[in-house]
Amino acid sequence: MRALSQVFAVVALNFRTIPQRLGSSMVSIIGVAGVVIVLVSVLSIASGFAAAMQSSGSTSRALVMRSGADSEMTSGLGGPDVDIIKQAPGVARNGQTILASEELYVIIDLPRRSTPDAPANVPVRGIGAQAMAVRDEVSIVQGRMLQYGTNEVIVGRGAANQFVIDLDKDLKSGTNVWRVVGIFEADGGVAESEIWIDAHTLQGAYRRGNSYQSLLAKLDSTDSLKAFTDYLTTNPNLDVMVKQEKEYYAGQSTALVNLIQTIGFAIAFLMGIGAIFGAILTMYSAVAARSREIATLRALGFNATSVVLSVLTESMLLGALGGVIGGILAYVAFNGYQASTLNFQTFSQVAFAFRVTPQLLTTGIIYALLIGLVGGLFPAIKAARLPISKALREL
Amino acid sequence: MKLLPLVWKNIWRRKIRTIFTLLSVFVAFLLYGILMTVRTSFTFGVEIAGLDRLVTIHKVSLIMPLPIAYKQKIQTTPGVTTVAHSSWFGGVYQDPKNFFAQMAVSPQEFFDIYTEFKIPPDQMKAFMGDRQGAIVGVDVAKRFGWKIGDKLPLTATIYQPRSGGKTWEFNIVGLYDGEDAVDKTQMFFHYDYLKENSRMGDGLVGWYIIKVADPSQSAQLAKTLDDMFANSQAETKTSSEKSFVEGFAKQIGDIGAIMIAIVTAVMFVLLLVAATTMAQSVRERTSELAVLKTLGFENGAIVGLVLAESLFIVLLGGCLGLGLAWLFVQGGDPTKGMLPIFMLPASNLVAGVALMIAMGLIAGALPAFSAMQLRITDALRRS
Numbered sequence: 175m176r177a178l179s180q181v182f183a184v185v186a187l188n189f190r191t192i193p194q195r196l197g198s199s200m201v202s203i204i205g206v207a208g209v210v211i212v213l214v215s216v217l218s219i220a221s222g223f224a225a226a227m228q229s230s231g232s233t234s235r236a237l238v239m240r241s242g243a244d245s246e247m248t249s250g251l252g253g254p255d256v257d258i259i260k261q262a263p264g265v266a267r268n269g270q271t272i273l274a275s276e277e278l279y280v281i282i283d284l285p286r287r288s289t290p291d292a293p294a295n296v297p298v299r300g301i302g303a304q305a306m307a308v309r310d311e312v313s314i315v316q317g318r319m320l321q322y323g324t325n326e327v328i329v330g331r332g333a334a335n336q337f338v339i340d341l342d343k344d345l346k347s348g349t350n351v352w353r354v355v356g357i358f359e360a361d362g363g364v365a366e367s368e369i370w371i372d373a374h375t376l377q378g379a380y381r382r383g384n385s386y387q388s389l390l391a392k393l394d395s396t397d398s399l400k401a402f403t404d405y406l407t408t409n410p411n412l413d414v415m416v417k418q419e420k421e422y423y424a425g426q427s428t429a430l431v432n433l434i435q436t437i438g439f440a441i442a443f444l445m446g447i448g449a450i451f452g453a454i455l456t457m458y459s460a461v462a463a464r465s466r467e468i469a470t471l472r473a474l475g476f477n478a479t480s481v482v483l484s485v486l487t488e489s490m491l492l493g494a495l496g497g498v499i500g501g502i503l504a505y506v507a508f509n510g511y512q513a514s515t516l517n518f519q520t521f522s523q524v525a526f527a528f529r530v531t532p533q534l535l536t537t538g539i540i541y542a543l544l545i546g547l548v549g550g551l552f553p554a555i556k557a558a559r560l561p562i563s564k565a566l567r568e569l
Numbered sequence: 570m571k572l573l574p575l576v577w578k579n580i581w582r583r584k585i586r587t588i589f590t591l592l593s594v595f596v597a598f599l600l601y602g603i604l605m606t607v608r609t610s611f612t613f614g615v616e617i618a619g620l621d622r623l624v625t626i627h628k629v630s631l632i633m634p635l636p637i638a639y640k641q642k643i644q645t646t647p648g649v650t651t652v653a654h655s656s657w658f659g660g661v662y663q664d665p666k667n668f669f670a671q672m673a674v675s676p677q678e679f680f681d682i683y684t685e686f687k688i689p690p691d692q693m694k695a696f697m698g699d700r701q702g703a704i705v706g707v708d709v710a711k712r713f714g715w716k717i718g719d720k721l722p723l724t725a726t727i728y729q730p731r732s733g734g735k736t737w738e739f740n741i742v743g744l745y746d747g748e749d750a751v752d753k754t755q756m757f758f759h760y761d762y763l764k765e766n767s768r769m770g771d772g773l774v775g776w777y778i779i780k781v782a783d784p785s786q787s788a789q790l791a792k793t794l795d796d797m798f799a800n801s802q803a804e805t806k807t808s809s810e811k812s813f814v815e816g817f818a819k820q821i822g823d824i825g826a827i828m829i830a831i832v833t834a835v836m837f838v839l840l841l842v843a844a845t846t847m848a849q850s851v852r853e854r855t856s857e858l859a860v861l862k863t864l865g866f867e868n869g870a871i872v873g874l875v876l877a878e879s880l881f882i883v884l885l886g887g888c889l890g891l892g893l894a895w896l897f898v899q900g901g902d903p904t905k906g907m908l909p910i911f912m913l914p915a916s917n918l919v920a921g922v923a924l925m926i927a928m929g930l931i932a933g934a935l936p937a938f939s940a941m942q943l944r945i946t947d948a949l950r951r952s
Contacts, residue, residue, distance in 0.1 A: 197845065198845060198849070201841055201842055201845045204838065204841055205838045205841065205842060208834050208835070208837065208838035209838070211834060212831050212834050212835075216827075216831075241735075242724060242725060242726055242729075242735045243726055244659075244661065244665050244726050247632070248659060248726040248727045280630070280632070280633075281630045281631075281632055282629050282630050283628075283629065283630050283631075283806075286819075289819055292815070292816040292819040292820075293816060294819075294820055295630060295631070295632075295820060347629050348627075348628045348629040348804050349800075349804065350629075380633075381802075429666075437607070440603075441600065441604070441831060444596055444599065444600045444603075445596075445600065445834075445835055445838070447592075447593075447596045448593045448596040448597055448600075448835065448838065448839060448842075449838065451589045451590070451592050451593035451596070451842065452593060452838065452841075452842040454589050455586060455589050455590065455593075455842060455845075455846055458585065458586065458589075459586075459849060513822055514822065515820075515821055515822040516820040516821050516822075518668075521632060523820065
């Protein structure tokens with residue numbers, strides 16, 4: 175117990191003298207804050223993108239594409255094939271209506287709001303009559319639903335934010351002119367980056383005849399996926415593959431998320447080394463400034479352990495302070511920041527918002543504490559080894 | 570100059586502090602070098618994109634094909650030297666993770682235009698004589714361990730082979746190399762092979778690349794071409810290759826801006842560390858500086874002493890860091906060819922050194938100024 179109270183006494187003394195060393199303490203705090211801002215903000219890009227992709231797609235829906243296609247973009251399904259697929263077992267029905275939507279997926283060049291001179295690949299989805307019934311999460315938030323058989327389109331919330339698309343205005347693409355009649359939301363999923371139009375209108379505009387690219391089916395239960403898949407893949411007249419919709423979108427995000435996370439951690443690691451040097455310098459000068467004080471404590475009978483612990487605690491406290499400041503700044507600056515990037519699998523833009531999650535903030539603060547701990551180590555040992563008589567004699 | 574030994578002594582009077590300051594500067598510039606390399610690789614070689622080249626794509630989107638009949642019309646337009654076409658193949662080698670770009674091209678014209686792809690003449694000859702031949706970049710060949718003479722099977726995603734199945738067979742007959750800034754991760758093969766062996770062969774190509782006779786007329790020529798195809802089934806959009814590549818790089822989002830923001834954060838933190846260390850080391854020497862002044866040293870000499878010290882530390886640490894980054898980049902792409910370009914441009918090296926000098930001056934400025942202001946009597950009395 176005495177040892178413990180010794181430690182507390184020295185640590186408390188230490189903290190009370192911090193204001194005297196404010197200048198050099200700030201270096202350590204700002205250094206760590208800088209690292210945490212960069213770490214958290216870079217990772218928030220990855221988590222935002224992953225969130226957009228993962229909230230897309232449901233486990234109770236199946237996506238049918240031509241076998242070998244790596245995305246809807248490269249897939250193709252003939253009209254007759256679509257009719258066969260719709261009759262497969264496992265597809266949910268609402269009375270007589272089969273809950274499946276045959277769809278086209280193309281991209282068009284539209285200017286981005288932030289860089290009007292550079293075009294972006296905006297995805298356009300031609301939807302079947304049951305598209306809205308298949309996707310429960312989609313709801314019109316402004317304007318109204320498009321009328322099938324016309325050139326009306328509805329636009330996802332993210333696409334309307336990122337690209338030059340306005341409600342109740344015409345949208346021109348090549349020789350086609352489409353009327354924007356509504357804006358929809360889809361729980362923040364990828365669909366919000368898309369423009370939706372009647373598939374038949376799109377077939378006409380792109381001379382696709384009676385062909386589609388994918389079919390999205392609502393399953394009567396999540397367990398029906400296997401029966402549905404087996405029926406289609408064993409049918410000799412079809413050359414298709416089936417993916418659970420959620421897995422399809424999750425698979426598209428892994429490459430980019432991994433890349434961003436690797437880059438984020440690599441940068442934070444190198445920056446962290448720099449911040450550790452900053453912390454070491456701070457703590458060395460703190461120890462140097464207090465060498466007489468420390469020597470006095472030792473002369474009074476305080477042991478080396480409590481001195482070591484007091485220096486380490488101070489260093490970690492400064493680190494934690496930097497971590498909290500960095501985390502707060504990153505949260506204020508980047509949480510919810512709207513951006514869009516190219517999804518290489520579909521070659522089309524995905525709008526998403528940066529997400530500074532509690533996990534990211536925790537990661538940042540743990541990292542900050544680690545920097546403080548490592549940065550305080552050598553100075554702490556130096557403080558403990560200070561020759562008492564010599565230190566007392568100094569000035 | 571004769572003060573240099575004094576600067577040297579001052580730098581090493583507190584070894585540990587100097588070493589840690591050096592190390593943090595070192596790390597900062599190592600990071601700078603690596604970030605600039607990543608930034609360059611995300612520009613997709615925009616720096617070498619030819620100004621004398623135009624790219625014509627479908628007005629609606631790059632993925633929409635153009636009729637092959639346009640080739641003749643473009644070729645006969647005044648101001649056009651050569652026209653080639655290229656089509657995205659999108660095949661998969663073993664696993665979708667092994668992504669690399671494959672293009673079906675009009676071989677003769679394509680390699681006439683892209684003179685930056687260096688191919689030995691005998692390999693070029695073999696390529697022209699083999700319908701299933703393919704030329705691949707040295708980086709992608711290294712990534713997958715291919716060599717000349719290998720058969721290369723690719724699984725189709727877009728073009729289904731007429732013969733059935735999903736596999737296309739190519740013969741690797743040549744490798745192309747090029748300067749650092751050239752993307753050496755692509756594969757090129759005969760459009761004729763694509764056309765004959767595809768179920769979709771309906772006379773469409775991806776985009777056209779046009780070499781112009783006079784680059785100053787490029788803008789005018791682009792307009793002429795687009796006007797020519799206006800109101801047709803496939804309207805076009807022609808732009809210089811440079812702005813085409815730039816536009817594509819922008820689609821990914823502003824990687825460059827993010828990198829620069831990070832570098833700024835790093836440099837700010839570093840500057841803070843270096844500046845406080847410098848200030849502290851000067852403060853410790855107040856009485857010494859006063860003695861120097863008493864001995865008759867001019868203010869200029871005192872300022873010079875302090876600045877030389879900070880410059881030395883930043884330049885030494887910075888050059889070592891940047892040097893290591895450069896060496897690392899010379900060692901080649903650690904992702905083995907996933908990044909299309911992996912180089913640290915000379916302009917970034919120069920900017921790095923300029924940054925070091927600026928940081929050394931800024932870090933030393935405050936302590937140098939206070940050293941200059943020092944009044945001898947006060948300073949001597951203080952200790």
